[in-house]
Amino acid sequence: MKxxxxxxxxxVLGVFxxxxxxxxxxxxxxxxxxxxxxxxxxxxxxxxxxxxxxxxKDGKFVWKDTYVFLMDMDGNMLAHPMKASLIGKNMLExxxxxxxxxxxxxxxxxxxxxxxxxxxxWPKPGMDEPQPKTTHIYRVPGTDFLVGAGVYK
Numbered sequence: 748m749k750x751x752x753x754x755x756x757x758x759v760l761g762v763f764x765x766x767x768x769x770x771x772x773x774x775x776x777x778x779x780x781x782x783x784x785x786x787x788x789x790x791x792x793x794x795x796x797x798x799x800x801x802x803x804k805d806g807k808f809v810w811k812d813t814y815v816f817l818m819d820m821d822g823n824m825l826a827h828p829m830k831a832s833l834i835g836k837n838m839l840e841x842x843x844x845x846x847x848x849x850x851x852x853x854x855x856x857x858x859x860x861x862x863x864x865x866x867x868x869w870p871k872p873g874m875d876e877p878q879p880k881t882t883h884i885y886r887v888p889g890t891d892f893l894v895g896a897g898v899y900k
Contacts (some may be wrong), residue, residue, distance in 0.1 A: 778896035782885040785815045785894045789887050801826035820891040822850055829872045843868040844877045851857035857886040857893035
């Protein structure tokens with residue numbers, strides 16, 4: 748029995764390492780802090796520097812099982828470290844598995860009140876099947892950009 752437990756643990760650990768998914772989960776507090784850090788980088792260093800850093804899979808805006816992404820207020824994905832295929836696409840008409848137009852919700856929250864949480868379904872990094880997720884949206888002050896980072900429920 749002990750040997751089986753060790754083998755199962757090794758398999759689970761191997762899956763996490765192979766997919767790049769952390770066994771540790773991010774927190775809501777970390778999402779808020781990382782969003783505000785990314786917003787400050789946009790303010791201090793400019794949008795191009797922030798896009799470059801946010802797009803890095805091993806950058807400072809990727810941690811545990813979560814990451815920051817960057818969009819404009821028109822719904823265009825500007826930076827996404829886990830799904831580069833989304834960059835440059837307008838996401839407003841993209842629903843989650845349940846049909847929720849959550850990218851529209853992201854923009855709505857960014858417009859008023861300027862920050863908040865949105866619930867939807869999205870695949871964890873390294874996985875295909877969507878999972879329940881809640882994402883903190885934060886409008887970069889004085890700009891038409893928003894950043895988001897979320898946790899899986």
